Amino acid sequence: MADKTDEKKVTPRSQDFAAWYNDIILKAELADYSPVRGCMVIRPDGFGVWEALRDELDRRIKRTGARNAYFPLFIPQSFLQKEAEHVEGFAPELAVVTHGGGKKLEEPLVVRPTSETIINHMFAQWVRSHRDLPLMVNQWCNVVRWEMRTRLFLRTSEFLWQEGHTAHATREEAERETLTMLEVYRSFVEDYLAIPLVFGRKSAAQRFPGAVETYAIEGLMGDGRALQCGTSHFLGQNFAKAFETRYLDDANQLQYAWQTSWGVSTRLVGAIIMTHGDDQGLRLPPNVASTQAVVVPIWRKADEGDKVLGAARAAFEALDKAGIRARLDTREGVTPGFKFNDWEMRGVPVRIEIGPRDVASGEAVLARRDKSGPEAKTKASLTGIEGHVQKLLGEIQQNLFAQAKAASDANTREFADYAALAKQMEGEGGGGFAVVYWCENPACEEKIRVETRATCRVIALNQSVAPGKCIVCGESATERAHFAKAY
């Protein structure tokens, strides 16, 4: 039998970040490769993370007034052609159904890459007067974008997401909704997933096809590359005009609706792995851990077993009753060391070790996953163990954010000199956020992209900086932008 401990090891993060990332996903059993190229099988441990984050985000979305609905997977191909930029943007990655029931279809059907078109088709029928507005729907579903180069959770041909779509009577109201959702995403990802972010407006080159303005939240991953974690689009009247989504205003005049759309996807699971994982494996923020605490009973002699198991079961029940998502690891035939490594790999925030001496002294050892070495372990009384664990889970949630924020801040730099920026982006190890003055001329952005592979990630909102000079052309620039190599 192979040494199970070695089998469980991941490639060191510093050695090969991409291999480390894949190792964690496979060994922590979050996802697996699919027989269909570019697709992904999400396993129960990975889906548990998605469910936890989905449930909380769903609550937050509903609090803004949006309600869930469902629109079909198939969209008539002609719908996509109605908005010129939209079809141009999505054409290269569409999956198209040409046959059904053994017959060639009269009109090919597109497997939704996003649902602006079909939702607008329905909105146009549902919206009659200003009293029908605002109309705010959200749907949780899968979408398909044919990808040539795929990475589990980060870029797959099919992925899960939510897409919100709203229609409003005025431009101001739609713009406000776009920013409201940006803030919902920012606070959710920072507070709940413990991932520090930068956020703001996208450059024209990075805008959603068909949008007037795109806003995004972006996190800096452990390898110095940025990951777009969510977007919120102000669509103006582009889709309303293409689909005749109109309403009668107070004065009985027909007006086009103003719209938004916004979404986050299973990519967030990838962001959690890359932000928090270490060389022992996954580290899950307690909020989204499907197992928040695991109780591991430890004994050698048969006569110790009953007492230890009894105390472990009592601890598990106390945790469970207190609403903590707990597991009791009674597996036989594997060593405690194997179990420790296994739960560390799976990212469980707190491990509770209970041995014969602990039972005698009425205590347990609490090991926290966010720290290592001696400072990771503390003793706590078995009586009221749930209170100790609850408090520890809160501390771990805070500490994971603090650790990630420190790493992100340490890899964020201001540059006034183009050569220094280019040098920072060099090689696989180069990266991080570069904060630079940029004149917003697409030619300057393109030069940076071609020469350094860094792209404009966001232009922060409400900047109060003195005017400066574009890092590329030297022309005057009123705002600074975050550039980075990105996923």
Ligand SMILES: [Zn+2]
């Ligand atoms: Zn410039």
